[in-house]
Structure formats: C-alpha cells, structure tokens
Amino acid sequence: MxxxxxxxxxxxxxxxxxxxxxxxxxxxxxxxxxxxxxxxxxxxxxxxxxxxxxxxxxxxxxxxxxxxxxxxxxxxxxxxxxxxxxxxxxxxxxxxxxxxxxxxxxxxxxxxxxxxxxxxxxxxxxxxxxxxxxxxxxxxxxxxxxxxxxxxxxxxxxxxxxxxxxxxxxxxxxxxxxxxxxxxxxxxxxxxxxxxxxxxxxxxxxxxxxxxxxxxxxxxxxxxxxxxxxxxxxxxxxxxxxxxxxxxxxxxxxxxxxxxxxxxxxxxxxxxxxxxxxxxxQRVEYLGIGTGAASLIENERYQHISDTDLYIRANGKLDQIEEEKEKLDWNAQVEETMFLGLRMKEGVNKQKFRERYHREIQEVYGEVLEKLKEEGLLREEEKRICLTKRGNDLSNYVLAQFLL
Missing domain, CATH: 3.80.30.20 (tm_1862 like domain)
Structure with missing residues (x-):
C-alpha cells in the first residue's frame, strides 16, 4: 500500500x-x-x-x-x-x-x-x-x-x-x-x-x-x-x-x-x-523540492543546498544538491512527535503514538506528564494529550520537558 x-x-x-x-x-x-x-x-x-x-x-x-x-x-x-x-x-x-x-x-x-x-x-x-x-x-x-x-x-x-x-x-x-x-x-x-x-x-x-x-x-x-x-x-x-x-x-x-x-x-x-x-x-513524510528545501523521508532528514546559482547549475542532479542528512533515532522521533504535536489544539493522539512507537506514552513520559498536569500546563483526555491555555502561553517551557 x-x-x-x-x-x-x-x-x-x-x-x-x-x-x-x-x-x-x-x-x-x-x-x-x-x-x-x-x-x-x-x-x-x-x-x-x-x-x-x-x-x-x-x-x-x-x-x-x-x-x-x-x-x-x-x-x-x-x-x-x-x-x-x-x-x-x-x-x-x-x-x-x-x-x-x-x-x-x-x-x-x-x-x-x-x-x-x-x-x-x-x-x-x-x-x-x-x-x-x-x-x-x-x-x-x-x-x-x-x-x-x-x-x-x-x-x-x-x-x-x-x-x-x-x-x-x-x-x-x-x-x-x-x-x-x-x-x-x-x-x-x-x-x-x-x-x-x-x-x-x-x-x-x-x-x-x-x-x-x-x-x-x-x-x-x-x-x-x-x-x-x-x-x-x-x-x-x-x-x-x-x-x-x-x-x-x-x-x-x-x-x-x-x-x-x-x-x-x-x-x-x-x-x-x-x-x-x-x-x-503530525510527522507525515514530506519531500522538499528546490533550493534550501527540507525533507523527511523514512525518518531521515536532509536539506538542499541554499545557493540558488549552484542549484541551477546542478540541473536536478540529486547528489549535487542534497546535504545535511541525518537519520533520526527512536528518541529523536519521539521528541519530534511531542514538540510538533503539542502545537496543535488536538494535541498528541495516544493510540497513534502507541502504534508508531510500540510503547504507551505514559511509559515514556509518565513523570513528565504528571508534573505538567499538576502545574496546570497539560491536559490528558481518553484519547489525547494537549496543552491547556496556560500551557500554550508557556509552550517553550512545556516542550523543553519532553527532551529524552
């Protein structure tokens, strides 16, 4: 498929x-x-x-x-x-x-x-x-x-x-x-x-x-x-x-x-x-085309050269325009899921987290989740975890807690 x-x-x-x-x-x-x-x-x-x-x-x-x-x-x-x-x-x-x-x-x-x-x-x-x-x-x-x-x-x-x-x-x-x-x-x-x-x-x-x-x-x-x-x-x-x-x-x-x-x-x-x-x-795979464009394919991030003249001269040859490749490990993938997902009002879906990473979100972030909920910055519902209004105002602090 x-x-x-x-x-x-x-x-x-x-x-x-x-x-x-x-x-x-x-x-x-x-x-x-x-x-x-x-x-x-x-x-x-x-x-x-x-x-x-x-x-x-x-x-x-x-x-x-x-x-x-x-x-x-x-x-x-x-x-x-x-x-x-x-x-x-x-x-x-x-x-x-x-x-x-x-x-x-x-x-x-x-x-x-x-x-x-x-x-x-x-x-x-x-x-x-x-x-x-x-x-x-x-x-x-x-x-x-x-x-x-x-x-x-x-x-x-x-x-x-x-x-x-x-x-x-x-x-x-x-x-x-x-x-x-x-x-x-x-x-x-x-x-x-x-x-x-x-x-x-x-x-x-x-x-x-x-x-x-x-x-x-x-x-x-x-x-x-x-x-x-x-x-x-x-x-x-x-x-x-x-x-x-x-x-x-x-x-x-x-x-x-x-x-x-x-x-x-x-x-x-x-x-x-x-x-x-x-x-x-939500970390759907994406392909960046053109000078300076970024991509995420199969959990590998890479960037294109930012020099437009060099890009034009390469005339589409991928080995000449791709750079800064980074294969994301499990921790990096999980961190990105939280950093990006919590930007949205709907937050992070717990079932999708489990299906993607084969662990419950509470197993990975249990102490962090409890701490942020006690501080009134995070709200946990049956299917999702999301920021409160106060958490949204202090989002930089909240997101920093999800570093592994």
Whole structure:
C-alpha cells in the first residue's frame, strides 16, 4: 500500500526583501527565474523511483513569492509533477502569493493547473505598518488581489498577519483583525513578529543592538530596508503586556467570528484547517523540492543546498544538491512527535503514538506528564494529550520537558 507524501516546492524569488525576513529568498532577474524553473523540473523528474512508494496528498508552493511565476511556468512544473507522482484527486494544493503580484490571467492559469488554495501575505491593513515592514503592496492592492482570487474560483483562501510590529498598538492590531474578518477568508494565520539575526530589523531590535538602543532611536528604515538617519524616532516594539493582549485578542475575535484555533498561530473555519501544515506537525513524510528545501523521508532528514546559482547549475542532479542528512533515532522521533504535536489544539493522539512507537506514552513520559498536569500546563483526555491555555502561553517551557 502506498504511503502518504506531502510535497513542498520552494520558489526563492520575490520583488523585494522585507525588513524582517530571514527566509531563503530575494529578487532576481527573469532569466534566473526561467533557469530555476528548468532546474526544478529536472529535479522533479529524478524522483521516479521514490514516487513508486507514495501517493501525494498535499502540495505547498512556498517562498519567496511563488506568484512571481507565470502561468506557463507553473504548468511546466505541474506537468512534471503529474508525470512522476500519483497525486490524490482531492489533494490540497496551496500557493503563497504576495498582494499586487497576481493577475486575472495568472490566477486562472494557476487554477487550471490544480491549485485550489491560495495564501496571501497581507501582514497588516495599515499602509504605514506595511511600509515599515518593507512590504511592496498596499492594503488596496491586497483587496484587489483578494477579489481577483475569488473571481478566479478560489474558495479556500488564507490570509497571513503579523502582530507586535514596531509602533503597533493593541487598537491598531484590533483594526487589522476586524478588517480581515469582514473579508471572510477561510483561514487566518496570525504570527507574532520575531526579530531574526541577519535582517535589518535585527540591527535595530536584536540582542546585539540593545546596548546601543539610545543611539539608534534617531534612525529608521529606508524603503530598501536599510537604516538611514532621518531625525525621526524609530518606533519601539510593543511591550510584553501589549504583545500578550494582542495574542489573546486574536483568539477572542476569531473564535467569535467562527474560526477554530487548531494550532498556536492558525485559525480556520470548520473544514478548512491547512492539511499540509497539519501533516507536518503530525510527522507525515514530506519531500522538499528546490533550493534550501527540507525533507523527511523514512525518518531521515536532509536539506538542499541554499545557493540558488549552484542549484541551477546542478540541473536536478540529486547528489549535487542534497546535504545535511541525518537519520533520526527512536528518541529523536519521539521528541519530534511531542514538540510538533503539542502545537496543535488536538494535541498528541495516544493510540497513534502507541502504534508508531510500540510503547504507551505514559511509559515514556509518565513523570513528565504528571508534573505538567499538576502545574496546570497539560491536559490528558481518553484519547489525547494537549496543552491547556496556560500551557500554550508557556509552550517553550512545556516542550523543553519532553527532551529524552
């Protein structure tokens, strides 16, 4: 019997690098994008033998900005995918898109390829906050793109939002939530801003910059995401109390609007939870295709090279693009099951744990489970173990208890 497989396809190109982004992505000339698609198709065709053992249940095009591809390029990729893989008839096929990069013609072409879910990176409805983040779109462009997607037939749309943006208030975050709720997408992902090393934001807000905070308050980000003196105060990050209230407000408002929180940062209307992401948190095997993509196949993790030029030159030769292979032992597999599974509201299924690892979860984590339940951080039910609301707030502490 064929096993389930999820595909992740990385498109590492975007119009402009955002000030907070540490993903493997950046602008590139059209010629480079064309050559990348050719290499991507060549890689896909190397998986004939592997594909014999699997049926694909979800496909996710991430980036970068996958909507930077033309309809013709997307068709090339799908022709190769269907030649190589058995793709389930009801497979969830998602494409990330940046507002302002989609057209009526491209959206129709994407739908014709089989893409049935689109994820828009809105982040904020406030144009000032968007500019601060380094986004290339406005709220109006998002509204236009969203409307085009609906008219093209997309009935499953996600909207990404970011809270705790510098200068953001609880009131402005509430306005973002209210505005998006009125647009009625099927899914909303609401993340809190993380200041990542190597980004322009880190130079201002990162740990290394804290001692120099006073000297930096007279600086702000230019349109290209770099610092420049302007004589204006750069907005501060919201404090912990405001960030906590934003998180609580998100859950309250989205629940009242009919969205179920099925994971720490993800909310969906009934029946619209992202199947691809749930598969990842439940350790379904997945194959990453493209530069920098990660895979989990038969409990072996490996990564592709992150140099896009080298990836293009390899032209699909797997021995030249695969690196950082790691075979996960039993302990590592169990730890991942707990770390990832407890992110979801439904938690870790005790029967599935037993079937996969041939031991009861209490045998492995009995003392830890009792300790966390006594502390009010974990709840055990007949079929599952999951975080309480307090446990969710202290998830980093809780998850650290499951190291073996």
């Amino acid at each position: 064929k096993r389930e497989l999820e595909l992740y396809i990385h498109i590492p190109f975007c119009m402009k690098k955002c000030a907070y982004c540490d993903f493997l992505s950046g602008p590139a000339p059209r010629e480079t994008i064309d050559r990348y698609v050719t290499a991507l198709v060549a890689e896909i065709r190397q998986y004939q033998k592997l594909a014999e053992n699997y049926r694909v249940t979800t496909i996710f095009f991430g980036g970068g900005t996958p909507s930077i591809l033309s309809g013709g390029q997307m068709k090339e990729i799908f022709d190769a995918l269907r030649d190589v893989f058995e793709i389930q008839a009801d497979a969830e096929i998602t494409m990330e898109a940046n507002p302002g990069t989609v057209t009526k013609e491209n959206l129709q072409a994407y739908r014709a390829c089989g893409i049935n879910r689109i994820s828009f990176g809105l982040q904020s409805v406030d144009d000032k906050e968007l500019k601060l983040l380094g986004r290339v779109h406005t709220m109006r462009q998002f509204e236009e793109s969203y409307d085009l997607a609906r008219k093209a037939g997309f009935q499953n749309i996600n909207v990404d939002l970011i809270s705790a943006i510098p200068g953001q208030t609880v009131a402005s975050w509430e306005h973002t939530l209210d505005t998006v709720i009125r647009m009625n997408p099927e899914h909303i992902s609401a993340y809190s801003l993380i200041i990542e090393e190597g980004t322009p934001f880190y130079e201002i807000y990162g740990e290394d910059a804290k001692e120099e905070q006073d000297s930096r308050c007279e600086k702000c980000l230019a349109d290209d995401g770099k610092q420049m003196d302007t004589g204006k105060n750069f907005p501060k990050l919201p404090d912990e109390e405001a960030e906590r209230r934003m998180y609580e407000l998100t859950a309250e408002k989205l629940e009242a609007a009919g969205y179920l929180q099925y994971e720490v940062s993800n909310y969906a209307k009934p029946g619209y939870a992202c199947r691809h992401n749930k598969g990842y948190w």
